[in-house]
Amino acid sequence: MNGLLVFGQSGQLARELAALAPEARLFGRTEADLTNPEGCAAAIAAARPAAVVNAAAYTAVDRAETDADAARLVNADSPAAMARACAALGIPFLHVSTDYVFDGSGEAPRAEDAPTGPLGVYGATKLAGEAAIREAGGQWAVMRTSWVFSRHGANFVKTMLRLGAERDRLTIVADQVGGPTPAADIAAAALTMIGAMRNDASKGGLYHFAGAPDVSWADFARAIFARAGLSPEVVDIPTSAYPTPARRPLNSRLDCSRIAQDFGIARPDWQAGLARVLQELETTA
Numbered sequence: 001m002n003g004l005l006v007f008g009q010s011g012q013l014a015r016e017l018a019a020l021a022p023e024a025r026l027f028g029r030t031e032a033d034l035t036n037p038e039g040c041a042a043a044i045a046a047a048r049p050a051a052v053v054n055a056a057a058y059t060a061v062d063r064a065e066t067d068a069d070a071a072r073l074v075n076a077d078s079p080a081a082m083a084r085a086c087a088a089l090g091i092p093f094l095h096v097s098t099d100y101v102f103d104g105s106g107e108a109p110r111a112e113d114a115p116t117g118p119l120g121v122y123g124a125t126k127l128a129g130e131a132a133i134r135e136a137g138g139q140w141a142v143m144r145t146s147w148v149f150s151r152h153g154a155n156f157v158k159t160m161l162r163l164g165a166e167r168d169r170l171t172i173v174a175d176q177v178g179g180p181t182p183a184a185d186i187a188a189a190a191l192t193m194i195g196a197m198r199n200d201a202s203k204g205g206l207y208h209f210a211g212a213p214d215v216s217w218a219d220f221a222r223a224i225f226a227r228a229g230l231s232p233e234v235v236d237i238p239t240s241a242y243p244t245p246a247r248r249p250l251n252s253r254l255d256c257s258r259i260a261q262d263f264g265i266a267r268p269d270w271q272a273g274l275a276r277v278l279q280e281l282e283t284t285a
Contacts, residue, residue, distance in 0.1 A: 087138025104249020
């Protein structure tokens, strides 16, 4: 996309955006340090792009519990500064958020206007970023997504492939349910949204985008092993049997009907995305 500036360079989403929009400018840490909000705003002002996507975030969920200041800078303060800089230039700004803004109660999919209640610092800082972007004015969109995977970086699929090849038996959490989402599909959705926003100043707002169908981590692991030709035994365990510094939401189901209605973007089939990622990993092995 001509004139697109992407914050992020080495992350899963940024790398998929680079593949789909090779003409986009990607700003890594050397071009824009996300712990420096003023520097991020200055980078936008200097680049004068036609649109901005923030694909960078502080995603170390457990480490954020003891590193709250850094998490807030990256997940809230810098996105707010980006949004204000885009508003000043009159250009669209799209930011990626998370299902962790919810408390994970119940079993119903959460719509965009459902009550929030983050369980930890990561979710709280992402929610603060959403609020600051809204308050910045201008044309903005926030896309909440969940359980991101790709051939890049560290993610559940790659961890399962490694552990499944090493072990005969794995215990996997079975009471957390959500939609695994291929990073490539998030990138495609983001580009579709940005294109529509550039053509129509009324477009934008808060949206959910996650893979279908919803599944537990344990059943997601089984699907990974089956498609990869691995055969470890998967033993279901509750979240309580796998304590972590930050609490995880049990219900990460997202109602994605609004993005379909406003942008014509359907929930991606994560099983097709998984097949694609496994093929990519095999090709690059």
